[in-house]
Amino acid sequence: MQDRLVKILEPYRGQRGAAIPVLQKVQEELGYLDEESISEVANFLGQTKNEIYGVASFYAQFRFERQGEHVVRVCQGTACHVRGSHRILEAVQLELKIPEGKNITDDGKFSIERVACFGSCALAPVMVLDKTVYGRMTTSRVRQILAEAQGDKP
Amino acid sequence: MTFKEVQEQAVAEWEALQQNQKPRIFVGTATCGRAAGAMAVLDAINKELSKRNIDAIVTQVGCIGLCYCEPMVDIVKPNRPRITYANVTPEMIPQLIEDYLVNDNPRPDLAMGTIGKGSVEGIPDFMQLPLLKPQVRIVLRNCGIIDPEDIKQYIANGGYSGIARVLGMTPEQVIDEIKKSGLRGRGGAGFPTGQKWEFCQKAPGKERYIICNADEGDPGAFMNRSLLEGDPHSVLEGMLVGAYAIGANHAYIYCRAEYPLAIERLKIALKQMEEYHLVGNNILGSNFNLDITIKEGAGAFVCGEETALMASIEGKRGMPRARPPFPAIAGLWGKPTNINNVETWADTAVIMQKGAAWYAGFGTEKSKGTKTFSLAGKISRTGLIEVPLGIKLREIIYDIGGGIANGKQYKAVQTGGPSGGCIPANLLDLTVDYESLAQAGSIMGSGGMVVADEDTCMVDMARFFLTFVQSESCGKCTPCRVGTKQMLNMLERITRGEGRPGDIEHLQELALMVKSASLCGLGQTAANPILTTLRYFKDEYEAHINEKRCPAGACTALVNYYILPDKCEGCMICKRNCPVEAIAGDRRMIHVINQKKCIKCGTCLDMCPERFKAVTKVSGKKIAVPSEPIPVVAKPKATQDTKVAGTP
Numbered sequence: 001m002q003d004r005l006v007k008i009l010e011p012y013r014g015q016r017g018a019a020i021p022v023l024q025k026v027q028e029e030l031g032y033l034d035e036e037s038i039s040e041v042a043n044f045l046g047q048t049k050n051e052i053y054g055v056a057s058f059y060a061q062f063r064f065e066r067q068g069e070h071v072v073r074v075c076q077g078t079a080c081h082v083r084g085s086h087r088i089l090e091a092v093q094l095e096l097k098i099p100e101g102k103n104i105t106d107d108g109k110f111s112i113e114r115v116a117c118f119g120s121c122a123l124a125p126v127m128v129l130d131k132t133v134y135g136r137m138t139t140s141r142v143r144q145i146l147a148e149a150q151g152d153k154p
Numbered sequence: 155m156t157f158k159e160v161q162e163q164a165v166a167e168w169e170a171l172q173q174n175q176k177p178r179i180f181v182g183t184a185t186c187g188r189a190a191g192a193m194a195v196l197d198a199i200n201k202e203l204s205k206r207n208i209d210a211i212v213t214q215v216g217c218i219g220l221c222y223c224e225p226m227v228d229i230v231k232p233n234r235p236r237i238t239y240a241n242v243t244p245e246m247i248p249q250l251i252e253d254y255l256v257n258d259n260p261r262p263d264l265a266m267g268t269i270g271k272g273s274v275e276g277i278p279d280f281m282q283l284p285l286l287k288p289q290v291r292i293v294l295r296n297c298g299i300i301d302p303e304d305i306k307q308y309i310a311n312g313g314y315s316g317i318a319r320v321l322g323m324t325p326e327q328v329i330d331e332i333k334k335s336g337l338r339g340r341g342g343a344g345f346p347t348g349q350k351w352e353f354c355q356k357a358p359g360k361e362r363y364i365i366c367n368a369d370e371g372d373p374g375a376f377m378n379r380s381l382l383e384g385d386p387h388s389v390l391e392g393m394l395v396g397a398y399a400i401g402a403n404h405a406y407i408y409c410r411a412e413y414p415l416a417i418e419r420l421k422i423a424l425k426q427m428e429e430y431h432l433v434g435n436n437i438l439g440s441n442f443n444l445d446i447t448i449k450e451g452a453g454a455f456v457c458g459e460e461t462a463l464m465a466s467i468e469g470k471r472g473m474p475r476a477r478p479p480f481p482a483i484a485g486l487w488g489k490p491t492n493i494n495n496v497e498t499w500a501d502t503a504v505i506m507q508k509g510a511a512w513y514a515g516f517g518t519e520k521s522k523g524t525k526t527f528s529l530a531g532k533i534s535r536t537g538l539i540e541v542p543l544g545i546k547l548r549e550i551i552y553d554i555g556g557g558i559a560n561g562k563q564y565k566a567v568q569t570g571g572p573s574g575g576c577i578p579a580n581l582l583d584l585t586v587d588y589e590s591l592a593q594a595g596s597i598m599g600s601g602g603m604v605v606a607d608e609d610t611c612m613v614d615m616a617r618f619f620l621t622f623v624q625s626e627s628c629g630k631c632t633p634c635r636v637g638t639k640q641m642l643n644m645l646e647r648i649t650r651g652e653g654r655p656g657d658i659e660h661l662q663e664l665a666l667m668v669k670s671a672s673l674c675g676l677g678q679t680a681a682n683p684i685l686t687t688l689r690y691f692k693d694e695y696e697a698h699i700n701e702k703r704c705p706a707g708a709c710t711a712l713v714n715y716y717i718l719p720d721k722c723e724g725c726m727i728c729k730r731n732c733p734v735e736a737i738a739g740d741r742r743m744i745h746v747i748n749q750k751k752c753i754k755c756g757t758c759l760d761m762c763p764e765r766f767k768a769v770t771k772v773s774g775k776k777i778a779v780p781s782e783p784i785p786v787v788a789k790p791k792a793t794q795d796t797k798v799a800g801t802p
Binding site: 016017018019020021023024054055058059060061062076077078079080081082083084086087090091094115116117118119120121122123124126133134135136138139140 | 185186188189190221222224370371372373374375376379411412413449450451452453454455466467468469470471472473487528529530531532536537538568571602604605606610615618619622628710731733734753755756757760
C-alpha cells in the first residue's frame with residue numbers, strides 16, 4: 001500500500017496547491033480514500049490529517065467507502081428532475097435490491113451515486129453505467145439495462 | 155514558419171478538404187450525441203464503408219446544438235452541400251450508405267437540411283429551418299462544423315487571427331476595444347468585461363493571473379460543456395487575448411471533473427498550441443509569455459463563486475471569503491486575478507478577430523452581442539442555441555424550441571439555475587437581456603433554461619432547488635447554512651401535505667433575510683427560486699397548504715393512483731409490471747391497487763394499454779373503487795361494433 005502511494009505522490013512533489021489533484025489521483029488508483037491514504041497524503045504535503053480530510057470531505061467527488069464493481073450514476077439535475085429522475089433512481093434501487101439507506105449491493109457488485117448534473121440535459125433523464133451514458137431513460141429501460149449488466153460476470 | 159504561413163497552409167488544406175473528391179461523413183460525438191448512441195452509429199458507418207470498400211473521410215465533430223435530433227450524421231459528396239440526417243440509428247446506416255454514396259439518392263425523406271453552398275432538391279436549407287433562423291451563431295460558429303481536435307481547421311476559419319492582431323496593439327487598446335464591444339460577463343452577473351480587465355490590469359504588482367471558469371455547476375445547463383467539446387480553441391484564444399491585455403503570464407482553466415470529454419479536448423488543444431507557438435514563451439515570436447494549466451474541479455457548486463474557486467485552485471476547501479479585497483487586487487495566491495466564464499473568453503476571441511463594432515451590432519443598447527442557452531425540460535426541441543440578446547422569450551420557447559412537448563401547456567421557464575427564478579406565461583413577451591430578467595425576479599445566469607409544463611409542480615421545483623443549494627452551501631456564513639436548511643424543511647413539509655397556515659409568510663420573510671445577509675452569491679440568490687414561485691404561483695402553495703392537493707399531480711405524498719373499475723379489462727399488464735406487487739387481480743378481474751403498498755412510481759399508469767386508459771392519478775380526492783378484485787362486467791364494445799356494422 002505504502003509503496004503504491006509513494007509512486008502516486010512523487011510527481012506532485014513541490015507543486016503548489018496540489019492537495020486536490022493528489023487526492024483525485026489517489027482515488028483514481030485506489031477506488032476510494034481510506035484513512036491510511038489520507039494520512040499519507042497529509043504527510044507528503046506537510047499538512048495535518050484534519051486539513052486533508054477537511055478538503056476531501058468538502059468536495060462531492062471524494063469517497064471514503066469502497067465502490068461496487070459497477071457504478072450506476074443517476075443524474076439529479078434540474079432537467080432530469082423535471083423529467084422524472086426520481087423514478088429512475090427508485091427503479092435502479094429496486095432492480096439492484098440496494099438495501100435502504102445504503103448505496104451498495106450486499107454482494108458489492110453494484111453501487112449507486114446521485115450526481116448533480118452530467119450536462120446532458122437535453123436527453124434527460126440521464127443515467128450512467130460505468131462509463132456509458134444513457135439518455136432518455138425510462139423505468140423499463142433501467143430494468144433492461146441493469147438486467148443485462150447483472151448477467152455479465154466481470 | 156510564420157503565423158501567416160501557418161494560416162495560408164491551414165486555409166489551403168481546408169479548401170482542399172472542401173474540394174476533396176472523396177465523400178466525407180461527419181458524426182456528432184459530443185457527450186449528448188454519445189448519450190443518444192452516436193458511437194454505435196460511428197461503428198456502423200466504419201463497418202459499412204470497409205465492407206463496401208468505399209474510401210470516405212469520417213470525422214467526429216462537436217455538437218451543432220440540436221440535441222433532440224441526436225445522433226446526427228452529415229454527409230458531403232463532391233460539389234454538393236453538406237446534408238444533415240437526424241435521429242440516425244446504426245440500423246439505418248447500410249441503407250443510407252447504399253442509397254446516397256452508392257446510388258446517389260440523397261434520401262430527402264430522412265434528411266433534415268443542407269449546410270453550405272448549393273441546394274439539393276427536396277431538402278431545405280438547414281440555417282433557414284424555423285429553429286435556426288432566429289439564431290445568430292457567433293460563439294458556436296464552429297461547433298459541429300470543424301474537427302475540434304484539429305487546430306488547423308480552427309486557424310483556417312479565422313482562428314488565432316484575433317491574438318495575432320492583439321500582439322500588435324497595446325494592452326490599453328485591447329481593453330478599449332473590448333469596452334467598445336459592450337461585452338458583459340456571460341457567467342450570469344453581466345459585469346462589463348473591459349472594465350473588469352482594466353481593474354486587474356491597473357492593480358499594483360508584477361505577477362497576475364487569469365482564470366477560465368469552466369465549473370458549469372448549474373444543474374440543467376450545458377453551454378460551456380458543448381463549447382469546450384466543440385471548439386476548445388476559441389476559448390483558449392480568448393484567454394490569450396485577455397492575458398495579454400491584463401499582463402498575466404499564468405492562466406488556469408477550472409473545469410468540472412464531470413466533463414471528461416471537455417478536459418480531454420482541452421488537453422489536446424493545448425498540445426497543438428505548443429506546436430504552433432501559441433502558448434508558452436514568446437508566443438508567435440513576441441515577448442508575450444503565457445502558461446495555461448487545467449485544474450479539475452472536484453464537485454462543489456459554490457466553486458462557481460470567484461473567491462471560492464480560487465481557494466479550490468490553491469488546494470483548500472472551496473469556501474468564499476468577504477470582499478474587498480476584490481480578486482482584481484488580491485486573488486489567486488494573493489495576486490491580482492481576473493476570472494471570466496468560458497463563453498466570455500470565447501466572445502473576446504471573436505471580438506478581436508472581427509472587431510468591436512461588428513460585435514456591438516448585435517443585441518440591445520445595454521446588452522450587446524449574443525448569448526448561448528441550453529434548452530431542456532418539457533420543451534419539444536431540446537438543445538443548445540445562440541441568440542442575439544433582446545430576443546423575446548416567446549421566440550426562444552416557441553419558434554426555436556418548438557413549444558411544449560406532447561401537446562401540454564406551458565407553465566414556466568426557469569432561467570439562471572439555482573440562483574435564478576421561474577418566469578410564467580404572462581411574461582413570455584419579455585425580452586431576454588440582463589435588466590429585464592432581473593426585473594422579473596430571475597437572472598440571466600450562465601444560460602440554463604429549463605421549461606416546466608402543467609405537470610410540473612412549482613412548489614416541488616422550489617424544493618428541488620433548495621435541496622440543491624442547501625447541500626451545496628459551504629457552511630461558512632449562518633444565514634445561508636441555517637436559512638437554506640430551514641427553508642428546505644418548510645418546503646419539504648408543504649410538499650408532503652403537512653403545510654400550516656402562516657408558512658407562506660414565514661417562507662417569504664426567511665427568504666428575504668437569507669438574500670440580504672449571506673456572504674456570497676450562492677446564499678444571496680439561494681432564495682430566488684422561492685421568491686419567484688411565490689410571486690407567480692402562490693396559488694400552488696395555497697393548494698398544497700390548505701387543500702393538501704398538488705395541482706400538477708407531481709408531489710408523490712399528495713397523489714394516489716387508482717384503477718378505474720369501469721375501464722379495467724383485467725389484462726394483468728399493470729399487475730405484472732408493478733415493482734412492489736401492490737396490485738391485486740386475475741385475468742378478467744378488475745384490478746385494485748393496495749394504497750398502503752403503493753410507492754407511487756407511476757409504472758401502472760405508463761403500462762396500461764392506451765385503448766383502456768384505466769389507471770388514473772389524482773391529488774386531493776378519492777376515487778371509489780372495489781376493495782378487492784371483482785369480475786369485469788362485459789361492456790358493449792361500441793366503437794368496434796359500429797365499425798363492424800359499417801363494413802360491407
